Amino acid sequence: xxxxxxxxxxxxxxxxxxxxxxxxxxxxxxxxxxxxxxxxxxxxxxxxxxxxxxxxxxxxxxxxxxxxxxxxxxxxxxxxxxxxxxxxxxxxxxxxxxxxxxxxxxxxxxxxxxxxxxxxxxxxxxxxxxxxxxxxxxxxxxxxxxxxxxxxxxxxxxxxxxxxxxxxxxxxxxxxxxxxxxxxxxxxxxxxxxxxxxxxxxxxxxxxxxxxxxxxxxxxxxxxxxxxxxxxxxxxxxxxxxxxxxxxxxxxxxxxxxxxxxxxxxxxxxxxxxxxxxxxxxxxxxxxxxxxxxxxxxxxxxxxxxxxxxxxxxxxxxxxxxxxxxxxxxxxxx
Amino acid sequence: xxxxxxxxxxxxxxxxxxxxxxxxxxxxxxxxxxxxxxxxxxxxxxxxxxxxxxxxxxxxxxxxxxxxxxxxxxxxxxxxxxxxxxxxxxxxxxxxxxxxxxxxxxxxxxxxxxxxxxxxxxxxxxxxxxxxxxxxxxxxxxxxxxxxxxxxxxxxxxxxxxxxxxxxxxxxxxxxxxxxxxxxxxxxxxxxxxxxxxxxxxxxxxxxxxxxxxxxxxxxxxxx
Numbered sequence: 001x002x003x004x005x006x007x008x009x010x011x012x013x014x015x016x017x018x019x020x021x022x023x024x025x026x027x028x029x030x031x032x033x034x035x036x037x038x039x040x041x042x043x044x045x046x047x048x049x050x051x052x053x054x055x056x057x058x059x060x061x062x063x064x065x066x067x068x069x070x071x072x073x074x075x076x077x078x079x080x081x082x083x084x085x086x087x088x089x090x091x092x093x094x095x096x097x098x099x100x101x102x103x104x105x106x107x108x109x110x111x112x113x114x115x116x117x118x119x120x121x122x123x124x125x126x127x128x129x130x131x132x133x134x135x136x137x138x139x140x141x142x143x144x145x146x147x148x149x150x151x152x153x154x155x156x157x158x159x160x161x162x163x164x165x166x167x168x169x170x171x172x173x174x175x176x177x178x179x180x181x182x183x184x185x186x187x188x189x190x191x192x193x194x195x196x197x198x199x200x201x202x203x204x205x206x207x208x209x210x211x212x213x214x215x216x217x218x219x220x221x222x223x224x225x226x227x228x229x230x231x232x233x234x235x236x237x238x239x240x241x242x243x244x245x246x247x248x249x250x251x252x253x254x255x256x257x258x259x260x261x262x263x264x265x266x267x268x269x270x271x272x273x274x275x276x277x278x279x280x281x282x283x284x285x286x287x288x289x290x291x292x293x294x295x296x297x298x299x300x301x302x303x304x305x306x307x308x309x310x311x312x313x314x315x316x317x318x319x320x321x322x323x324x325x326x327x328x329x330x331x332x333x334x
Numbered sequence: 335x336x337x338x339x340x341x342x343x344x345x346x347x348x349x350x351x352x353x354x355x356x357x358x359x360x361x362x363x364x365x366x367x368x369x370x371x372x373x374x375x376x377x378x379x380x381x382x383x384x385x386x387x388x389x390x391x392x393x394x395x396x397x398x399x400x401x402x403x404x405x406x407x408x409x410x411x412x413x414x415x416x417x418x419x420x421x422x423x424x425x426x427x428x429x430x431x432x433x434x435x436x437x438x439x440x441x442x443x444x445x446x447x448x449x450x451x452x453x454x455x456x457x458x459x460x461x462x463x464x465x466x467x468x469x470x471x472x473x474x475x476x477x478x479x480x481x482x483x484x485x486x487x488x489x490x491x492x493x494x495x496x497x498x499x500x501x502x503x504x505x506x507x508x509x510x511x512x513x514x515x516x517x518x519x520x521x522x523x524x525x526x527x528x529x530x531x532x533x534x535x536x537x538x539x540x541x542x543x544x545x546x547x548x549x550x551x552x553x554x555x556x557x558x
Contacts, residue, residue: 141414142343145435149349152439155502155552156356165551172506179436183416196418217487221525240418 016041079103083112090119092126130189137186144179151175177301184303187244188291191310196238204242205230205267211246212265215254223260230267235334237315245311248304249274249330255300256328264327270334275327282323289319335450336378339363340370340396341385341412350383353439354446357500367391371399379407381450383442384429386413386420397427408453410445412437438507440498447497463496465542477540487512488533495546500558502549530554 022035083100090098098119100112151172155165190196212219212226219226235242253263253276261277287293289309292302312319318333337354339361341347347363354361362379364370367390374382374396382400386393393411400407409429413420416434424432430449433442451461451470461468467476473489475482484492494511495503505523512526534546547555 138414141416141435142346145412145414145437146343146345146349148436149346149353149439152504152507153349153352155504155549158502158549160552162551165549169504169506169552172504175436176506176510183434186416198418217485217529218525221528 017044076105079105079108080111083108083115087115092122097123130193134186134189137182137189140182141179144175144182147171147175148179181301181303184301184307187307188303188310191241191307191314194314196241198238198240199236200239201234201236202239202242204233204235204272207242207246208265208267211250215250218254219263222254222257224254224257225260225262227262227264228266230265231269233267233269233272233334235315241311241314245308248308252276252304252330262327272332272334274330275324277326278328280326283321283328285321288321335359335380335446337361337381337383337446338370338373338377338379338407339383340365340367340388340393341383342366342387342389343385349439350442353443353501365389367393367395370396374399374405374407375403378405381408381410381446381453383446384409384411386411386415386424394423394427397424397429401428406453408446408449410442410449412442438504438510440494440501440503440507441511443501444494444497444511448493461493461496463499466492466496466537468493468496477537477542480540482536482540484533484536485529487529488536491529491533495554495556499545499556502553502555504553506553508553 017040020037256278264275266273291306294302459471
């Protein structure tokens with residue numbers, strides 16, 4: 001029989017754990033109760049010591065791990081984070097290609113090479129696609145010229161009836177729209193490729209004044225009252241593109257204006273505002289600058305505002321639209 | 335006026351030749367660079383209409399040739415490329431104007447007339463059409479020696495009509511000429527109607543003959 005008992009040590013008067021076995025032994029006809037006790041105090045002490053050592057070692061190990069991670073591994077992973085940062089800043093439509101430095105670690109080198117190759121392929125594909133757009137648009141110009149010149153010749157025949165003339169007129173209109181679409185697409189490609197580089201210093205206020213004169217007949221016909229508050233503002237940009245930007249903003253503001261409406265142009269050193277009267281409906285802000293997104297009543301190509309936005313982006317300006325009392329407002333922040 | 339059309343697209347070439355020939359001009363044509371150089375080395379022309387994209391080379395070669403041979407033909411480039419670089423390059427090496435395809439024949443004619451006038455050495459800066467006298471320098475117009483005051487667009491339109499006298503001009507072509515790159519006019523031709531009405535009224539008020547006739551359904555005609 002095995003028993004766990006607690007024995008009382010007289011000297012220390014303290015309870016200690018131990019193990020005991022007691023049995024009855026018969027010796028020379030007498031029965032003796034014998035108990036064997038082994039103290040467990042030593043083992044317990046041992047366990048405590050081992051626990052403590054393990055704990056200290058673990059903490060020490062963790063601390064070392066933390067420190068190594070922090071200072072040594074960080075340095076080791078540096079090339080990886082660099083690659084990651086480069087990838088994050090990678091822009092497919094940028095002209096500069098992804099350049100990754102080689103490192104001492106083979107695995108990272110392999111990663112960099114693969115990423116670099118991939119980015120190069122993606123860029124080439126993208127470039128090809130853009131070139132295709134450009135070439136396709138160019139190739140379309142000549143057939144369009146043929147259609148237009150054939151129509152121009154056809155209408156010289158004055159024996160044509162009015163309804164035949166009207167049919168021809170519709171063909172003219174469609175051809176004209178196609179030609180404009182084509183030109184706008186080409187322009188977009190050029191802006192995105194940053195191919196227009198005739199940057200010069202321009203006085204925006206003077207350009208706006210000129211545009212107002214240029215559009216005088218149109219505003220006059222619609223009896224639109226043009227109001228300006230122009231401060232002197234110099235910008236460095238392509239004159240060609242700024243001309244297009246202003247043309248698009250003006251035509252928008254005139255075309256969507258109401259008869260006897262108002263057009264207010266405000267130019268500060270930090271922003272340009274085009275406010276125009278128009279139908280009271282609020283336009284959809286979310287995608288109005290996207291390609292081929294246009295209002296129900298608009299007969300334009302749907303590329304005008306996309307071009308405006310791209311010109312702004314190229315010059316690091318932001319453009320936004322909002323509705324203010326009765327005005328539709330386009331705001332460009334320099 | 336003697337013209338040379340250098341254009342590889344047959345349909346376009348024929349149309350241009352026909353349109354210009356009807357007016358008593360002599361209009362010859364060629365399809366490629368070699369033919370153009372050939373013709374230009376043997377004959378003199380008043381004006382050359384030059385396509386940049388030719389099958390056997392770039393049209394710029396023609397300009398270089400003219401420069402080297404010290405010939406003073408007026409050159410108008412007609413190109414499918416609406417590229418600023420091409421435009422600048424062409425004008426720098428001696429072209430007088432640059433027109434992007436597609437264009438209206440009436441526009442081409444007006445441009446040729448203007449280029450030709452500029453180039454003609456004995457130009458007295460006046461265009462005289464019957465009783466109408468246009469002074470190009472001062473941008474003024476007189477009818478029977480009575481000055482009339484025209485707006486910029488009306489003046490442009492009058493020149494355009496005179497250059498295309500006797501031709502039916504579509505409203506599209508007029509809109510394109512007047513507003514061109516400035517604005518996408520779509521199918522709204524009210525603007526043109528107003529301008530033509532005003533121009534006609536001003537001319538009639540000055541006892542001018544009524545040259546501007548409407549061709550119902552399509553456009554206008556300036557009667558020669």
